[in-house]
Amino acid sequence: MTAATSAPADPHGPAARPRRRAGRPAAAVLDQNGITSAALQLIGKSGYDGFTMAALARTLNVAPSALYNHVSSKRDVLVLVQDHLTSFVDVTAFEAGDWEQAVRDWAWSYRDVFSKHTPLIPVIAVLPVADAPKTLAMYEAVSAGFSRAGFPQERIVPAIVAIESFIFGSAYDVTAPADIFDSGTMAASTPHFTAAVQRLAEEGHEKPADVAFRLGLEALLAGLGALRAA
Amino acid sequence: MTAATSAPADPHGPAARPRRRAGRPAAAVLDQNGITSAALQLIGKSGYDGFTMAALARTLNVAPSALYNHVSSKRDVLVLVQDHLTSFVDVTAFEAGDWEQAVRDWAWSYRDVFSKHTPLIPVIAVLPVADAPKTLAMYEAVSAGFSRAGFPQERIVPAIVAIESFIFGSAYDVTAPADIFDSGTMAASTPHFTAAVQRLAEEGHEKPADVAFRLGLEALLAGLGALRAA
DNA sequence: ACCACTAAATGAATGACGTTCATTTAGAAT
DNA sequence: ATTCTAAATGAACGTCATTCATTTAGTGGT
Numbered sequence: 001m002t003a004a005t006s007a008p009a010d011p012h013g014p015a016a017r018p019r020r021r022a023g024r025p026a027a028a029v030l031d032q033n034g035i036t037s038a039a040l041q042l043i044g045k046s047g048y049d050g051f052t053m054a055a056l057a058r059t060l061n062v063a064p065s066a067l068y069n070h071v072s073s074k075r076d077v078l079v080l081v082q083d084h085l086t087s088f089v090d091v092t093a094f095e096a097g098d099w100e101q102a103v104r105d106w107a108w109s110y111r112d113v114f115s116k117h118t119p120l121i122p123v124i125a126v127l128p129v130a131d132a133p134k135t136l137a138m139y140e141a142v143s144a145g146f147s148r149a150g151f152p153q154e155r156i157v158p159a160i161v162a163i164e165s166f167i168f169g170s171a172y173d174v175t176a177p178a179d180i181f182d183s184g185t186m187a188a189s190t191p192h193f194t195a196a197v198q199r200l201a202e203e204g205h206e207k208p209a210d211v212a213f214r215l216g217l218e219a220l221l222a223g224l225g226a227l228r229a230a
Numbered sequence: 231m232t233a234a235t236s237a238p239a240d241p242h243g244p245a246a247r248p249r250r251r252a253g254r255p256a257a258a259v260l261d262q263n264g265i266t267s268a269a270l271q272l273i274g275k276s277g278y279d280g281f282t283m284a285a286l287a288r289t290l291n292v293a294p295s296a297l298y299n300h301v302s303s304k305r306d307v308l309v310l311v312q313d314h315l316t317s318f319v320d321v322t323a324f325e326a327g328d329w330e331q332a333v334r335d336w337a338w339s340y341r342d343v344f345s346k347h348t349p350l351i352p353v354i355a356v357l358p359v360a361d362a363p364k365t366l367a368m369y370e371a372v373s374a375g376f377s378r379a380g381f382p383q384e385r386i387v388p389a390i391v392a393i394e395s396f397i398f399g400s401a402y403d404v405t406a407p408a409d410i411f412d413s414g415t416m417a418a419s420t421p422h423f424t425a426a427v428q429r430l431a432e433e434g435h436e437k438p439a440d441v442a443f444r445l446g447l448e449a450l451l452a453g454l455g456a457l458r459a460a
Numbered sequence: 461a462c463c464a465c466t467a468a469a470t471g472a473a474t475g476a477c478g479t480t481c482a483t484t485t486a487g488a489a490t
Numbered sequence: 491a492t493t494c495t496a497a498a499t500g501a502a503c504g505t506c507a508t509t510c511a512t513t514t515a516g517t518g519g520t
Contacts, residue, residue, distance in 0.1 A: 118352065121352075122349075122352070122402065125399070125402035126402060126405055126406040126407065126410065127410070128409060128412060129410065129411055129412070130412055133416060136413060136420055136423070137420070139420065140419075140420040140421075140423045143420075143423040144422040144423075147422050147426070153430075154426075154433040155445065156426040156430075157411065157430045158441045158442040158445045158446075159442075159445060159446075161439075161442035162396070162400075162442045162443070162446025162449070165400040165403055165442070165443075166446065167399065168395075168398070168399035168402065169355070169396055169399040170392075170399075172355035173391060176355065176356040177358060179358060180356065180358050180359065181387065183359060183366060184360035185360075186360065186366055190366055190367070190369065192370055192373040192377050193366070193370045193374075195383065196376075196383055196387050199383040199384045199386075200383075200386075200387045200388065202384075208387070208391070211388045212387075212388040212389075212391035212392045212395070213395075215388045215389060215392050216388075216395065216396065218453065219392070219449065219450050219452070219454045219456075220446065221453075222452065222453040223449025223450060223451075224449045226449075
C-alpha cells in the first residue's frame, strides 16, 4: 500500500494471518526444508503446470518475493525437490548380496519415482552431484554395490551413468500416450513398423513401457554383468 | 509432403479434406517449411533460450501473431523442428547387412543429433508418431532392419523403445558439465564413489559421456542381439 | 535497558513471453 | 466489378519469474 507510509498500524495485516509474523534473523517462517515439502505437495496437487512461485508462496502464506531469501531461483526449488525425491529411490538391495537383483530393484524404483516427475529430468541429468547431497548418497550406495560385486573401478561410473541414462529416457516413456505408435493414415507406407506395433498390441497385456523397460534393463544387466571380475 | 502437426485453419467440417476451397491469396510469405528452417537456424544461432516466437517472427520479417496462421503453438514449432532433425539421423546401415553395426551407426548419430537439442527430448519422447512423418519413416527403416535380422515381431518395438530411451538419456549426458561428479566437500563421506570417479579420470582420455554411451550401447547390443532367431 | 545490526518479509514494479483478437490487405473466383 | 477468404498486422492480455526499496523484529554487545 503506497499511502501507508505514515500508517504504522495495520495491526492485523490483511486478513488475520496466522500468528506467524514477519522478519527476524533467528527462527524463520521459511526455510529450505519447508519450501521443499511445500513444493512437493503443490506439485502433487497441481502438477508442474500449477507449480509457480506465486502458488508456492501462497501455500506457505508468504509473499512470492520472500522465497528469494531462501532460494535463488525457481530452478533452485526444483533442485531441492529433485534431491528430496531421490531419497525415495530404493538402494537397500545393494547392501545385501546379489548384484543383479540390487540393480533391478534400484532401477525400477528410480524409474517409478521420476516417471511422475519428468520435468525434473533435464535438471537432474546435468546437475553437479555436489548440489544434491541425497543424490550423492545414492551414488555412494550404488558405487559400493558395484565395487563389492567385482566391477573394475574405472568401469563403475560409466556403467552407472549408462543405466541412469536408460532410466531417464524410460521415465519419459511411461508418460507417453497409449496411442503413440498409431501410424494413422500413413500405416500403409510403413508396413514393417505397423506390423510390429500390431503384433505387440496383440501379445502384450503388460504396459508397453514396462515391457520395454524390462527388456532393456535385462539386456543391460546381462551385458554389464559380464564386466565383473570372476 | 510434410503435412505435419495440426492443420492451421480448417474452418469447415471435420472431414474437409484437401478439397479445393474458394479464393486464396497467393502471396504466402509464410509456410511450415519456411518456419521450420527459420526456427532451426535461429536455434543454431541463439540456442533454445533465444528461441522465442517474437525472435522467430523477426527473422521471418513478420509479426509474431502471423505465425499463428501456420502453427497453433510454440510447441508445434518444436515438433516441426524435431521431425526435421530426425531426417539427419543415419539409418542407411539398416539397408545393408550387419544388424549390430547398423544399430551402432543409428544410435550414435541419433544421440549426436539430439545432444545439441535436448530441449526437444521431452517433446519427442511423448509425441505420437503420426504427428511426425519423418520420425515415422525412421522407425520404419529401423523396424525393417530388426525384422530382417531375425527379431521376433513382438520384441521389435520394445527393443527399439529401449534403445531410444537409452539414447535420450545419453543425449542429456553429453551436455553435462565436466565436473558433474565432483563431490566437493562431501568427498570424504562417499569413498567408493569418489574413488571410482577418480579412477575414471585417471584412465580416460575419451569424453566420459562417450565412454558411458559406448559401454551401455554395447551391453544393449549384446543383450538384445541374443533375442534374434538363430 | 538501550541500541545497532541484520535476516527475513512485504508489496509494488519490471520485463519477458506466449497467445488472442478485431481489423486490414490483396489475390482468386464468379 | 464484386465477393470470398487466407494471411498479415498491431495492439492488447494474462501469466510468470524476478528485483528492489522499505519495513519489521529478534539478537548480541555495551
